[in-house]
Amino acid sequence: MAGTPSTNQRAFDPATPSSERVYPDWWNPQPLKPGHTLSLKYGAKSPRVYEPLAQQFIEEAVQAEAYLQQPQYQATLHRWAVAEAKAFLYGRWVSKNENLDDPDFDPQPTGWARSEQHRWQNRALAEAKELGLTPLSRSKLGRNVTQMALNVEAIWNSTPASTRAREEEEQP
Secondary structure, three states: OOOOOOHHHHHHOOOOOHHHOOOOOOOOOOOOOOOOOOOOOOOOOOHHHHHHHHHHHHHHHHHHOHHHHOHHHHHHHHHHHHHHHHHHHHHHHHHHHOOOOOOOOOOHHHHHHHHHHHHHHHHHHHHHHHHOOOHHHHHHHHHHHHHHHHHHHHHHHHOOHHHHHHHHHHOO
16 A cells, blocks of 8 residues: 555654554553663663762771761762772673674774773772872871871970960860
8 A cells, every 4th residue: 555654654653643553563652660771771870870889889998998987088988989880880881791702893882881981990090099098199198197297296386385374274
């Protein structure tokens, strides 16, 4: 029939009323429910996937280094954990989808994910350095804290005894 539209044309034509639409067997016109994972690819762009993982990283870091519980570290700690989680998720996807043993393997589809993984690893490393989670940054952080304590002690010792006595009297 030359003038009759096909099933696909009638099903997807917005001018056709929904009651008259005929869908192919494979078509599921039901709307997706909140929380579905059908469109999830890496998980690194979905807060409901990377936030629980980031929270695990935060808990492990705080358990290992008690000073990270202090409020001034919370924002940087969260940024570090999110970067670690995203790098992990991209890396997991790449490892599942790369088959380097296959002679016909095309690295093009996983190249973008590998570059994103690398970008988030660098971001996580920068945040880790700020938090003192690398050996060198930890030694610098310790040195700065020690230097600050020595400066406070030097200032205290250089103040006249009468000023120190007055300050001690004012404290309850």
